[in-house]
Structures are given as structure tokens and as C-alpha cells.
Amino acid sequence: MLDLVFLAFIAYVLVLGIKRPFVWVLLYVYIDILAPQRIGYSLITSLPVSLIAFAAAFGGWLVLDRKEGARFTARQALLVMLLGYCWWTTGNADFPEPAATKWDWVWKALLFAIFLPFTLTTRARIEGLALTLVLSVATIVIGTGMKTVLGGGGYENLNFFVNDNSGIYESSTLATVAIALTPLIWWFTRFGTVFRPHWMVTTFAVLLIFACLMVPIGTEARTGLVCIAVLGVLLLRYVKRRVLYVVGAGLAGLMALPFLPQSYYERMATITAPSGDESASTRLAVWEWTIDYAKENPFGGGFDAYRGNSFTYVMPVREESGNTATLRYKKVTDEGRAYHSAIFELLGEQGWPGLAIWFALQGLGVWQMERIHRRWKGEGHEPPDEREAWIAPMAVALQLASLVYFVGALFQGIGYQPVMLMIIGLQIGLATYCRRLDSARSGLERSARAGASRARRKAAPGGAVAAG
Known part of the structure; x- marks a missing residue:
């Protein structure tokens, strides 16, 4: 029954998107986050619903949707560079099969983040994407x-x-x-x-x-x-x-x-007290191993390169017997442990070039949202128009999302997390939208100044004689 509910909803949205193809973009966001094919029990688990929505989103934009206002930006270029670099390291990975498995979903997440800003050409679409993100996670x-x-x-x-x-x-x-x-x-x-x-x-x-x-x-x-x-x-x-x-x-x-x-x-x-916790101690040891690995492999070892790690570290163990507590140290040998940090994930898998691209992608997003916030909050300028008052708060929300994600990514291997890549696409879409508003406003101001200049020339004595 649950499978039928999911399939009926997906089919309804696919039909709805024939007139409004942007709905297919939102459908893919919903499926990619919630993964109904993993929640169901029978029929939906055997259907490639994610691939269907992915193809519909791209095909609908190419064939049916308007392309007005679509721009290719510097951050999209960084995403393209990261995608291409990941493809190269996957082809030269230390562990080809696990690397190919991870590549199967990473390339989709990166490609969708590159594509997403092209579809965010209006406020309604920006808000629609943000709402779909929130409700899917909710x-x-x-x-x-x-x-x-x-x-x-x-x-x-x-x-x-x-x-x-x-x-x-x-x-x-x-x-x-x-x-x-x-x-x-x-x-x-x-x-x-x-x-x-x-x-x-x-x-x-x-x-x-x-x-x-x-x-x-x-x-x-x-x-x-x-x-x-x-x-x-x-x-x-x-x-x-x-x-x-x-x-x-x-x-x-x-x-x-x-x-x-x-x-x-x-x-x-x-x-x-991270040294007293085996999980935290393992992370520190993995990070040290990754730094040493990057010295020998500055261009990275491809996805899941951590499978080659092996290390021994000393961890304190507290033992209690009645009212007496003793502390002893034991050696722990471990191997094939994950990075537990996006920083070291990128460093180990994509090397220093991939890590630099990732840092630039995150840093530019924070800086871009800060510029939009300052430009549209109205301080030092005229108060923002009521129809534009939403822009600065949206920039703040997206900036805070990036900063919180970055802090969380310090302790998790989520360098390619699809939801946060969608947030990047949303940031780029908002920045492009604001740039179009600025361009339109500048054009109106130029037209107004030109009209005022013509009016002054006609009102001048010489202009009146010439006109007569």
C-alpha cells in the first residue's frame, strides 16, 4: 500500500510537470532527499524513480522551460572543475570498485547542483525550491x-x-x-x-x-x-x-x-576528553594518516582511499573496581577507517587541488551571501521595496546554513552531501536573480537620467530657440 501511495504521488507530479516543468526539478529534490525507493517494500524498490525524475528535470528544462535569465557563474565553474577532477581521480583510484560505487551518486549530486541555478529565474522558483528542501527534510x-x-x-x-x-x-x-x-x-x-x-x-x-x-x-x-x-x-x-x-x-x-x-x-x-573515547581517538589517528598520505599523493587517491590506512595509537582506558578507579593505557591497531571529516575526505580522495576547489566553493558562498545581505538590507541606502524585503533575510539564512554545515563537516565525511550541494545551487540562483534586478534597476536609472537630461536641454533658452 505504501508503495502505491508513493508511486501515485510521483506519477501525479510527472503529469503536472507537463505544463510546469520546474515541478520536475522539485520532484527530484524530494526523491533525492527522502529516497522513497528505500522506504517502500516491493514495487517501488525495483523502479529507477530517482533516474526518472533526474531525466525529467533536465529534459523538461531543455525542451519545455524558458531559459530567460539563465547565467553560468564562477561557482558553477568551480563545481564543474570539482566534477571533472573527481572523474579523473576515480579513473586512477587506489580502490577502483569502491570508488566507482561512490562516484555513482557523487556525480549526480554535483551535476544537479550545477544545473539547479539555471532553473531558479524567479522569486517563486527560489522559494519553491527552499520550501521543498525544508519539507523533505522535515x-x-x-x-x-x-x-x-x-x-x-x-x-x-x-x-x-x-x-x-x-x-x-x-x-x-x-x-x-x-x-x-x-x-x-x-x-x-x-x-x-x-x-x-x-x-x-x-x-x-x-x-x-x-x-x-x-x-x-x-x-x-x-x-x-x-x-x-x-x-x-x-x-x-x-x-x-x-x-x-x-x-x-x-x-x-x-x-x-x-x-x-x-x-x-x-x-x-x-x-x-577526546583522547578517552575510541571513536575520537580513531579520528585523530586517521587525520594524521591522511596528512602523511597527501604528502606522498598530493593529487589524491580517489574515492574511498581511506581503505588503505593502517595505524596504531595509544588510548587511555579507565577501569573501576568498587570505589577504586585505575587508568591504564593500551595500544589499539586499526585499519580501513573512514575520514570522519569532509576536510580530510577531500584531501585524501581529491588531494590538495580538490580540497582547494571545495574551500573556494564554500568560502565564496559565504562571501556572496554577505554581499547580498549588505546590498539589500537597506542600511546606508533607501529602505528596500516591500517586494524585495525578502532577499536579505534569505541570504542570511543561506549563509548560516553554509557556516553550520562547514562546522558539522569538520567532524563528518559529508563533503559531497546532496542537500548542502542543493543549498549551494540555491545560493547561486539567488545571486543571479539579484544581479538581474540590479541590471534592470541600473537600466531604468540610466533611462531616467537620459530623459531628465533631454528635458533640461529643451528647457534651456538655447534649447528653446533651437526647438523653435
Whole structure:
């Protein structure tokens, strides 16, 4: 029955897109994030629904959609460079078969991020994509939040829609994405046009943000706690009453403490003492190995090059016997451990060139959104037009999403995370849209100045004589 519901919805959207092909782009976003083919049980699992939506999105834009306002930008060029470089390293990978498996989804995520800005030519499309992103992730987050509140959480114990600890369904990845999208969720309470600002929209947004904050607690993902702290600090720049904000956040945190399980405290305590946690100790050892590997292989070893690592490290072990606690050190030998960091993931797989491209892609996005925010918030200029007041807050939300993602990516191998690549596409689309507005405004100003100049010449005495 569940398979039929999914297939009926997908078929309906495919038919709907015949008149409005941009809907197929949103369909692919929905399928790529939620992965209904992994949730179903029978028929949908055997159909290439993701490939169908992928082909419809590209084909619909090429054949049926308008191309007005489409521009190729510098950040899209960086994505093309990263895609080409990943293709080259895959062909020369240390482990060809695992590299080919990862390449199968990475190239789609990168190519879709390159393509996405071409379709974002209006405010309605930009908002539609943002809303689809939020609601698709919300489908997973709401269930996670409810299970957490009802007591079904715990590290590696919280079940999502699928029994697969990969992609966005990996606990730390979901926690990072959920926290990164919270500013965008709040944006819809003030500027949404699909769902107009209303107390029901605000109530849903508040509950959804609460569910997002529950994800790091329910999954006991340490990265999620770090992302919450970083977002809280970043928001200080934009709140008007900073003292009230800090006090309120502190009180909310204190009120939540009694409701947190003991396992959560024990899990979070390893943040301050990483050497005593085997997972954290392994990460440090992998990072050291990756740096040494990059010295010998500066152009990278292709996807999953970490499979060649092997290292030994010393870890303290605390043993308790009655009232006595002893600390001893043991040697741990490990091999084939993942990077657990996007920085070292890019460094090990794509070498220094790939890491440089990735850094440029992320840094330019933050800088670009900062420029848009300053340009369109109205300070130092005329107040923004009511129809343009949404632009600066949208830029802030997308900038915060990038910064939170970057912090979360420091501790996870999510350098090619599809949702965050879509955020990059959304940033590029917003920047292109603003550039068109600026160009149109400059053209009107030039026309106005030329008209005023002609009027002055006609009004001058010499001009009047010449006219007579």
C-alpha cells in the first residue's frame, strides 16, 4: 500500500510537470532527499524513480522551460572543475570498485547542483525550491523528534524511515542538516508566499525547529550539539535584544537538562576528553594518516582511499573496581577507517587541488551571501521595496546554513552531501536573480537620467530657440 501511495504521488507530479516543468526539478529534490525507493517494500524498490525524475528535470528544462535569465557563474565553474577532477581521480583510484560505487551518486549530486541555478529565474522558483528542501527534510525530522520526545532515542538506537546508516539517514548528517536549515524554516514565517505568514505557519515552524533541535538529542550526535552552539553564536549578529536572547537561550538549556537521559551526558562528555573515547581517538589517528598520505599523493587517491590506512595509537582506558578507579593505557591497531571529516575526505580522495576547489566553493558562498545581505538590507541606502524585503533575510539564512554545515563537516565525511550541494545551487540562483534586478534597476536609472537630461536641454533658452 505504501508503495502505491508513493508511486501515485510521483506519477501525479510527472503529469503536472507537463505544463510546469520546474515541478520536475522539485520532484527530484524530494526523491533525492527522502529516497522513497528505500522506504517502500516491493514495487517501488525495483523502479529507477530517482533516474526518472533526474531525466525529467533536465529534459523538461531543455525542451519545455524558458531559459530567460539563465547565467553560468564562477561557482558553477568551480563545481564543474570539482566534477571533472573527481572523474579523473576515480579513473586512477587506489580502490577502483569502491570508488566507482561512490562516484555513482557523487556525480549526480554535483551535476544537479550545477544545473539547479539555471532553473531558479524567479522569486517563486527560489522559494519553491527552499520550501521543498525544508519539507523533505522535515518529513524525516518530525518523526525523529516525536520518537525522541516519546523516549525512543539513543546513540545508534533511533530508527528512521530506512534501516540504513548512510546519506541523510546517518544520525550526525541528519543532525547537521536539520540545524543548518532552521534559519530557512524561520524565513517562511515572515516572507513566504506559498504559505502566507499566519499564526498556523508560525506554529508549525516553531514546532519544526523544536524537532530539529531534538535530532541531536535523540541521536546523541556530538556534532549536532556543536552545530547548535555555533548557530546560537552566529545569531547574535542578527538579534535586536542580545542580552535577552542570551538569557533566554541559557534558561531554555537549563530547563532541558533534567529531561536528558544519562547516556546523553556521557556521550557529550567525550567532546572535552577526546583522547578517552575510541571513536575520537580513531579520528585523530586517521587525520594524521591522511596528512602523511597527501604528502606522498598530493593529487589524491580517489574515492574511498581511506581503505588503505593502517595505524596504531595509544588510548587511555579507565577501569573501576568498587570505589577504586585505575587508568591504564593500551595500544589499539586499526585499519580501513573512514575520514570522519569532509576536510580530510577531500584531501585524501581529491588531494590538495580538490580540497582547494571545495574551500573556494564554500568560502565564496559565504562571501556572496554577505554581499547580498549588505546590498539589500537597506542600511546606508533607501529602505528596500516591500517586494524585495525578502532577499536579505534569505541570504542570511543561506549563509548560516553554509557556516553550520562547514562546522558539522569538520567532524563528518559529508563533503559531497546532496542537500548542502542543493543549498549551494540555491545560493547561486539567488545571486543571479539579484544581479538581474540590479541590471534592470541600473537600466531604468540610466533611462531616467537620459530623459531628465533631454528635458533640461529643451528647457534651456538655447534649447528653446533651437526647438523653435
